[in-house]
Amino acid sequence: MRVAVADVGTNSSHLLIAEVRGAGGEPRVLDALKDRTRLGECLDAAGNLTPEGERRLREALTRFRDLAAAEGVAEVRVYATSALREAPNGAEVAARVGAAVGVYPVIISGEREGELTYLGAAHSVEFGPDNVLLDLGGGSLELARGGPERAADVLSLPLGAIRMTRAYLRADPPKGGELRALRAAVRAALAPHAGRFCPGPQTRVILSSGTAEAAATLLAARGDEAPERVNGLGFPVAALGAALERVRSLPAARRARLPGLERRADTVVAGFAVLHAALDLLGAQSFTVSEGALREGMLVEELERTAAYVSGLSPRQRSVLATAERFGANLAHARQVASLAQALLGGLEAAGEAFPPEARSLLTAAAGLHEVGQIVAQSGHHKHSAYLIRHAGLRGFSPRETELIALLARYHRKSPPKPSHPEFVALPPEGRALVTRLAAVLRVADGLDRSHAGQTRVRSLERGAGGWTLEVAGATPLDREGMEAKADLWTREFGPLRLVLAGAGILGA
Structure with missing residues (x-):
């Protein structure tokens, strides 16, 4: 049995094609494709997705459809997050693109996004009895708390790396006042909910998303040599603070030469700042990075649905x-x-x-x-x-x-x-x-x-x-x-x- 899932985010879109052989078998990834759609930069003054953004989305889903078909998968399950969710014309764009491509991007809530991301992370790194997950995208930050596999409490806040970069960081490199204002905004948005997500002594704190992986790559790199994988690597929160101090003083051109930051140089300062401010407010001392996120959660859910149906x-x-x-x-x-x-x-x-x-x-x-x-x-x-x-x-x-x-x-x-x-x-x-x-x-x-x-x-x-x-x-x-x-x-x-x-x-x- 083969399945294909894809997520459409504010910064990029990802396709994952996997196969399972036999009942209860582990999924084997057959192919994956990342498309830097950058829908977040295709919004007009009213927040609507522009024709250019619609074109990028249509072309990305066409590539996903064709690659899945080449692997013998007739259907691609696509979930769209913050960019389409918050655009006033998001549903209209999804309908037009779905009709044109034959692949319909379903717009999901921030809470649903957090649940699936938690599921994907839980199948990528070891979760304990109590876990707090922070997943930072281009448009939103999701926090989720739960047990070994499922989230029990999910919160979505409009604190994504692209959104916060545009709202607060106008200079290159950012000025100290800009960064302080950004951190204050994160604390103000999260403070009313902090009690729900403050970790206890036995709580595992997990970070997922491209920004988290970029931070782990930078922290684990030896000189210019970056690690091949960062899944499961753990770091103290203080190390993330040090990484933020390192990148905040560099212009984007120099940040792009650092390991892991090649494609995130323009948003990584805001991304690191959001994560560090959130972890600091929650009182976390350390964190573990998961490479599994939304699309991996979609894959797990799709396989579970099919297994239940077949059984x-x-x-x-x-x-x-x-x-x-x-x-x-x-x-x-x-x-x-x-x-x-x-x-x-x-x-x-x-x-x-x-x-x-x-x-x-x-x-x-x-x-x-x-x-x-x-x-x-x-x-x-x-x-x-x-x-x-x-x-x-x-x-x-x-x-x-x-x-x-x-x-x-x-x-x-x-x-x-x-x-x-x-x-x-x-x-x-x-x-x-x-x-x-x-x-x-x-x-x-x-x-x-x-x-x-x-x-x-x-x-x-x-x-x-x-x-x-x-x-x-x-x-x-x-x-x-x-x-x-x-x-x-x-x-x-x-x-x-x-x-x-x-x-x-x-x-x-």
Whole structure:
């Protein structure tokens, strides 16, 4: 099994492609790519991402998509952080880039970013019973506290290295007053929350991010010779203070010649100052550097999701998974659509709609295989999917069940079942009714992951006097559009379907 994940930050974007062989196996990195998108320098006076920033993002995700495809990975999971999160037009840019490239950058909160970064760091260095993580990006500083693997408390503050450089450090090298003002701003922002993150005697303090790695490289270097890896290296906080004093007096051109600072010379003074001020305020005495961060956390989470999905499959559903892999289907999308379809079916049944016992298994199989026809062609792939399913040799399914699965895949998009379709008409009446009703569910489930972002979760499905109300969380604008465009058959079979975002109002019918 192969997966590809990428994070889009204020300073740079990173792709990670990994493979796991066997249940419980350790991931093996196949390839990685870093793109210095520098979105932080592509903001207008109102904070909107400029056309130049959008171009850089589009080109970076195109490269990520192409490299992943070359490694046999159909989908790249992309999370965007501070730059898009805070830009007023961030969601619009994400939607346009997603539509153009076929890779949708999901904008995540600072808290979600901190949780994933903590997970990635915990799989890179040894965490103890109590740990405090500081992750400094270009736009924000995340602090997280938790146990050996998961964060229990996360805080995100707008104290990123690029942001603070622009706000406070105008001279080169920075003036003493500028640096004092920066440090005061860090202390003022963190002080109200310090009690949550002050380390105790047994607390491990971890730093992650490019700035932290640059500091570790500079501190561990022998002359001009930099260490190959800094993961797991520990230093006293005083050493970081000394490194700050060393770089603050140098102009950027001279800083760039120091080990580890070649590509961070313009922001490293602010970065070191933010980290040192935060550590000093918290009362930390030492820290350990982790090379694992957000994208490593994304990788761990994606593998955990897939492992949980596979472990819950019956033997014949494992045959479905093997068939999907054989035809190069997008397994992450298939898994998401199957999960959404099961939730929708459960909601229908809870509301009194009757389905035969086989319905859930057939719907899950069709969700897993609905896009296998793309190996033939994108155009008409629903018809190609039906043909491949009929002839794939699915294990554990009878010829009748295989035909029902094929027809469900056939009707996941485009035309709904019609009397002019010979394979559909050939079914007995109960078979036609089952295919039509399950296809209505599959179409809505597929629409709810139109972005292939894998973020939509069904909260509830309730029937009222005017039809059905579906409450979801995490849906992107493209997912919402996808659901509304594919609710036609549901409306015909069950009644009107209205979509509600958790904490928001009704979006459409």
